[in-house]
Amino acid sequence: MKKMTRMVRAASVALTAAGCLAVAGLSAPAFAADPAGNNGTVKVDATPFDSAPDNEPHVGCPFQIDFYGFDEGPLYAKVTFTGQAPTGDGVVLRTDRVFIGGDAAGGGTDVDAQRTYTLGSQLPRLGAPHPVQGYHVKLTIEADGSQGADTKHKVFWVTDCRPS
Template identity: 65%
Template sequence: MSRLAHIAGGSVALAACLGLALAAPAAADPPGDNGTVKIDGVAFDTHPDNEPHVGCRFQVDFYGFDMGDLNAAVTFEGQAPTGKDTPLLWDSVFIGEDAAGGGTDLDAEVTYNLANVISQLGAPHPIQGYHIKLTVNAEGSIGADTKHKVFWVTGCQPPS
């Protein structure tokens, strides 16, 4: 390769790098399947951690969803080995408070208590308790709008 071709090739590479550096910054609120849900056990906090073993009273935290008049349909049901596909509870949660801000942007947190409905699943697993599947259908997504979490619930006392 001649020295002139080498210099010209370097100029093209430099121009390409500068073009990338000067491109518009990525949007803070990207389109698409924004948002995540996390299961939070007592003591409740706003950190985006997921706790797969909780008591009968727990929270579902919603992070990073888009802004607008958007709600999430929330469904809890049994998951094998305890009460597979047995519906337990339904809810609707407002999630469009602000623009999608990523995985630490808390949009909603809702406390649930399955004590009054958990007996529909039959006997708990002798070690783990009840296996629960959370399904969230979140409005506003471009693409798939469904989120799932599967977790274990223990310590539920039947209603007196």
């Protein structure tokens, strides 16, 4: 019994010492402030355009796609708009390529790119709009420089677009 008590005390002392070292930052390596990877965010922005990282699921024409917090380097995002059920499921409306690597990843409010789009001439290919919501559109972003999954998606409604 005494041997077991000594082992419990020794383990307790060891855990306490390890905890103190961890609090002092000595037991674990420091992490980089800007870890490489799939750390960017994409938001859909309605007019008036701003730099606030909010997502607006109902937009008119034109609308803007905002890119936040992507890594620095020769990095681009492939942008694809497709119809989403109940309007034109899977019909590709437009593709684009946007430079997103202008500066180091600065978090969720660091604007890396903003691109304005009008899909007015492409939307009729989706068929009739929903009578209240308009056209349901899926945005797919494939970002260079990502570790692991490089794809991000947003689904939103587009109204008040007249063919140009």
